[in-house]
Amino acid sequence: MGMSKRGPGPGGFLTTTFNSLLGWGRKYSLFQYPFITACCGMEYMSAAAARFDLDRFGAGWTRFSPRQADMLLVVGTISQKQASVVRTVWEQMAEPKWVMAIGACAVSGGIYDNYAVVQGLDEIIPVDVYVPGCPPRPETILDALLKLQDKVQKQGHDWRWQKRKS
């Protein structure tokens, strides 16, 4: 994406592709839906609050309705009983949507290799970024957000007139 870094050229304008413009817009306005089930939630709260401040990266809006959210943060252990709830929340989110699995439990089931716990969020829904740690430090969550932004910037975006053409 060649937009902000170099600034406007000598003619006072800059060029880009529509896809990267869309990616640029979307990566800095990720509305998040925190699905918090366990102790990693404390680290998420720390990452979202003033000291570490997710808002600096444009992910400040916490939306407690999946209809309004772009990014699902699954923070903590997901039990088998809860699996269908997570799935429903994910299905309710409008496209485009991204998912972050935060903490060892959401990534792989963590220490809970037993009858009650889902062994990794990706058994239920597709995951974009995995954040390991038990719990992960807030910096790790910020790093994951930067990685997700990178992914959003580089991915192909789906917009309506592009869809009609194909």
Next chain:
Amino acid sequence: MAETQILSEIRRLFPDKIREAFSLLGEDVVVAEPKAFLALARGLRDKPLNYALLLDLTCVDTLACQSCLEMVYTFYALDRNHRLRVKVPLPADDLSISSLAALWKNADWLEREVYDLFGVRFEGHPDLRRLFLYDGFEGHPLRKDYPLRKRQPTFPSRK
């Protein structure tokens, strides 16, 4: 093993309802007769013993070593700050015991938990359903004979 004053009192009051009574590491323990357990529990709750609180009830799987499930109850007497542990062995061919839900209301959910995870049937329980696990879950996972790696997902895995 030493026997405290309370234990000799319990032994005197319920001679045919208990099998053993002893003190272990500062805790008074009574091993009860399964058939007479409800009568014993009522006797412990009422005066003069006055164990007004049921602190907890749980279960231990000793099927491998003693071929029984063992119910463990902890009662508490507020007036003299005393805890009493009551153990009730349940033979493997009859995993049932009287419900205490009529005597202590908190026994209701505690017994549902034990039913859910160990499969003990509580006779006289008002609503004996699973407490934690979901509908369609088969078996009782805290029993030693439940397969360690057995998984019962609510819907098929994406992988």
